[in-house]
Amino acid sequence: MxxxxxxxxxxxxxxxxxxxxxxxxxxxxxxxxxxxxxxxxxxxxxxxxxxxxxxxxxxxxxxxxxxxxxxxxxxxxxxxxxxxxxxxxxxxxxxxxxxxxxxxxxxxxxxxxxxxxxxxxxxxxxxxxxxxxxxxxxxxxxxxxxxxxxxxxxxxxxxxxxxxxxxxxPYDAMLDSYESGMTQDFINPLFDDLKSFLPNFIDDIRSRAPRQTAEYENTLSVDEQIAFCKELMNRMGFDFGRGRMDVSSTAFCTTLGKDDIRIVSHFSRQNPMEGIAAVMHETGHALYEMHLPYAYMNQPVGQQRGMAMHESQSLLMEIGVLHSTGYLNWLAKRLGEKPETMRAKVQSVQPSLIRIYADEVTYPLHIVLRYELEKAMIAGDLQVKDLPAAWNDKMNSYLGVVPESNAKGCLQDIHWADGNFGYFPDYTLGAVAAAQFLRAAENAVPDIPERLGQGDFAPLNKWLTDNIRTQASLRPFNDAVLFATRQRLTTESFKELLKSRYLP
Known part of the structure; x- marks a missing residue:
């Protein structure tokens, strides 16, 4: 021994x-x-x-x-x-x-x-x-x-x-590629609930509140819009020392390195809110990337949680904040516009052909349509040659509109052209999660709405950074939602947010 x-x-x-x-x-x-x-x-x-x-x-x-x-x-x-x-x-x-x-x-x-x-x-x-x-x-x-x-x-x-x-x-494998662990079994009940809720809700909105039309009192050149949007980005917390914004005909955010996050946006002289909405959306993406844990940024755990979580961060800014009464009032004052004009521009509900221009109420039906069509193509139940007709049938069924051309129908998105099957559901999962995150943030920090009404993002940013951004991929998606909001993902916060805005 x-x-x-x-x-x-x-x-x-x-x-x-x-x-x-x-x-x-x-x-x-x-x-x-x-x-x-x-x-x-x-x-x-x-x-x-x-x-x-x-x-x-x-x-x-x-x-x-x-x-x-x-x-x-x-x-x-x-x-x-x-x-x-x-x-x-x-x-x-x-x-x-x-x-x-x-x-x-x-x-x-x-x-x-x-x-x-x-x-x-x-x-x-x-x-x-x-x-x-x-x-x-x-x-x-x-x-x-x-x-x-x-x-x-x-x-x-x-x-x-x-x-x-x-x-x-196989289709679950495609979903997993964009949000690890995501399955049809998780998505189907959420989407079925929205398919049941939204059509009647849309009809109620349109019957009680006819579509408003309003014109801007002031016009901004594209250069003036760009300068104003950069001010908004600063207020939102975007670090121009680690990122920049360029202008193109489309809008997206991309990460080129730990300290190189790029935003690309488009602008319309006729409708400045298009550019503002696009910039706030992409800045939401960028803020998520900028606040991932720096020490792990090139490691799997330090990457963004997935595209459903990523879309929640962009949509929380574009829809959750931009469409809120307090922030819209602040924005109207900054732009020299009437608050009712701003609300008419962003809260008009009208079924339309193009997904990226759809309002927040009808948008999920655009996603459900794509979800069902791509599942059918992957399963072999829908041949590609029959896609245009199937697309038009579902557009008519879900939204009551039919595109006059494939360019405004099944050719409008780049996703399938780039082989990104399984991505589309994350847009609506992100919207649903964004509403739940916003409610949790406001419950935890009650003065967030008031501060946003002053153009101040600091309290909201702190909650998002503490509960979502810095958590990166530490937890699976469902557990990440539970960590941030103390409950599993449901459609309830999303539906309540829409009701409070459109049928108060």
Missing amino acids: YPISHVSDNKKQKQSKRRKKMNTAYQILEQRFNEKNTLEHIIALIDLDGQLNAPAAAANGRGEQKTLLELKIHAILTSPDWDEIFDKLESAADLDVWQTANVRKAKEEVAEASVLPAELVEQLAKARNDSVAVWFNARKENDFDSFRPHLERLVDLQRQAAVLKNPQN
Whole structure:
């Protein structure tokens, strides 16, 4: 028998060796995901340049660049020694809660990538690039037939990938790609409830409050709108030392690195509220990215929770704040407009053809329509050639309007052209979550509405940062909602918010 001191020293040596192995394994994990996310930021930079500056003929070259980068990312995630690394980390006793969550998220990403052969990854990258290039012109020319073979190709390839990830339920694999853990079983009851509630609610609004028309008393040039929106962004907490805003014909937010968050927005001289709404929406996205935990920003746990959570942060600003009475009154005063004019511009409910211009009440039905159609395409129950007719039938059924062209129908969104099946539901999940977050924030900090009525975002920002932004991907989506609001996600806050605004 060894002396007690010798046994103790030997045990310490073994623990030290085990900790060193764990630290080495964890450092490898961190290094690889830092490289992976850096490559993704380069892809985002290529995409941004394509939107803002690149000549049309550069599309093929960009596609080759992105394909190469995506294959490098795939190689990182399918390295043959991942099982060994995770085995070492499985028994590690000195990982803190963030490191443990980081390992869990890393395993999810590795598992998803490991079932996809590199050949399929390459085919998808090329097909998406070709499809988007054709889609831009097809929408412009209202030419569904030219786009159809590309969409058929993408449906087939994405179905193949989804089957490899989840043979029993391929569409759930697509949902999981945009909000980890999301399933149809979770979405269906929420969407069914909205499908039941919204049509009668829309009819009640339109019967009690005929559509208002109001004209602005003052006109702002695009340059004046840009300057005003930058002031709004400052008030909202946007850090121009870590981000910037550019102007294009569309609106989006993209992250190019820890300290490089970009906003792109569009502006209309005829309707300044279009630009204001777009900027507040994208600033909501940007604030989420800017307040993710800095030390983990290039790690799985430090990434945004998913697109449902991301959309909740943008919609909370665009819909929750911008449409609120106090903030609208403040905005009207700043713009020299009547409050009733501002309300008429943002709170007019009218079924329409184009999703991105839909009001907050009818918007969810646009999403339900797309959710049902893409599920049917992936399941093989709807052929791509029949998509225009199916689209028009559902538009008529849900919203009572029918597009006169495919450009204003099934060609209006870029999502399917880019192979993003499973993304659309996150818009409405985000809207529902945003309403629940706003209610929880106001319950916790009762002076938030008053402060927003003064153009002051500080109390709301603090609550969002403490309860959502800095939590990143520490918890699964449902648990993240529960952490922030002390209840699971339901449609109740969303419905109550709409009732308070439109049928008080």
